[in-house]
Amino acid sequence: MIARAWPLIAAALLAGCNGEPVVPPGRIPHFEAPTGPAPHLALVLGSGGPRGFAHIGVLKALEANGIRPDLIVGSSVGSMVGALHAAGIDARELEKLAYGLNLLDFFELRTLGGRPASGIAIQKYIDAEVRGRPIEELPLAFAAVTTRLSDHKLVIFNRGDTGLAVRASGASPGEFEPVRIAGEDYVDGDEASPVPIHAARELGARVVIAVDVSAYARETPAGVPRAWVVKDARRARQVAAEAPDADVVIHPDIGYYAGHDDAYRHRVIAAAERATEEKMTAIRAALARAAPHAPRAAQKSATARMPAGLASR
Numbered sequence: 284m285i286a287r288a289w290p291l292i293a294a295a296l297l298a299g300c301n302g303e304p305v306v307p308p309g310r311i312p313h314f315e316a317p318t319g320p321a322p323h324l325a326l327v328l329g330s331g332g333p334r335g336f337a338h339i340g341v342l343k344a345l346e347a348n349g350i351r352p353d354l355i356v357g358s359s360v361g362s363m364v365g366a367l368h369a370a371g372i373d374a375r376e377l378e379k380l381a382y383g384l385n386l387l388d389f390f391e392l393r394t395l396g397g398r399p400a401s402g403i404a405i406q407k408y409i410d411a412e413v414r415g416r417p418i419e420e421l422p423l424a425f426a427a428v429t430t431r432l433s434d435h436k437l438v439i440f441n442r443g444d445t446g447l448a449v450r451a452s453g454a455s456p457g458e459f460e461p462v463r464i465a466g467e468d469y470v471d472g473d474e475a476s477p478v479p480i481h482a483a484r485e486l487g488a489r490v491v492i493a494v495d496v497s498a499y500a501r502e503t504p505a506g507v508p509r510a511w512v513v514k515d516a517r518r519a520r521q522v523a524a525e526a527p528d529a530d531v532v533i534h535p536d537i538g539y540y541a542g543h544d545d546a547y548r549h550r551v552i553a554a555a556e557r558a559t560e561e562k563m564t565a566i567r568a569a570l571a572r573a574a575p576h577a578p579r580a581a582q583k584s585a586t587a588r589m590p591a592g593l594a595s596r
Contacts, residue, residue, distance in 0.1 A: 303403060310417055311465050312443035317487050322353035322424060325488030327480055328361030330473035331496040333541040335360030336381055336548045340555030341494050341533060342374035348563055354424040356483045358472035362427035362452035366445050369425035370413035381548055399460045402450040410446035418445050426486060427452040428472040428479040432461050437475040439482050477518045480525040489573045493529040495522055502539045530569035533562050
């Protein structure tokens with residue numbers, strides 16, 4: 284019996300032996316103030332764990348309508364989807380990746396003992412999919428937001444190792460250990476900004492389409508853990524504080540409970556695609572208002588809404 288079980292045991296051990304990738308000093312994630320032309324359209328992809336499959340539906344609808352962002356800003360799972368798209372993976376290919384994603388590829392043996400995951404497997408996955416390119420070399424401008432643990436401030440990473448930036452952006456407390464970068468510990472971007480609209484404005488975006496994949500409060504089932512309700516309420520307050528600075532907010536109704544199976548992935552991608560199509564008139568109107576020939580009074584300021592110093596080097 285032991286002999287027959289050994290291949291499974293070995294596989295589990297190998298899955299848990301994720302050596303920390305060595306990131307050269309020149310590739311450490313950091314923030315640099317943009318110097319080029321301001322991006323016309325930013326797509327902001329919010330946090331939400333497996334609910335983030337819905338972001339693919341948004342990208343499918345935008346691509347079908349010939350709308351391509353100049354910048355993607357992601358928080359947590361939004362940074363994962365955003366990095367892959369910024370690397371040149373279109374929505375249809377992202378959908379194929381989503382259906383083929385095997386969660387065992389991200390399993391870490393340490394979690395069986397109650398320890399949080401390191402997130403190293405996520406870092407390696409992203410770096411492999413973007414072919415080792417740092418953020419500044421991706422075909423589409425990209426930024427991942429994370430939360431600095433020492434002061435719980437939002438930090439924007441728009442330069443450096445893509446996988447490490449995404450790993451830090453998704454380091455949900457309790458599920459993943461903090462990620463150490465240049466002497467600071469970072470946790471999930473969801474903690475500081477679930478849908479980082481203000482970050483997109485700081486990066487110069489003239490038009491911001493934001494995607495919120497969180498659950499609707501009205502769909503909260505009776506008897507769910509109090510901690511879930513508190514977290515949902517906190518997230519809703521944070522999103523509401525930033526939402527007025529977006530031109531369009533897409534908030535697909537994908538139900539309360541998240542899942543990982545194929546049926547769930549198909550359902551939420553389709554729901555988000557429909558929700559985006561329903562917002563298409565508003566999206567086109569926002570783009571028209573901010574067109575170069577539009578009156579200056581009708582164009583939103585790219586930086587006026589962003590508190591100074593919110594982004595950190």
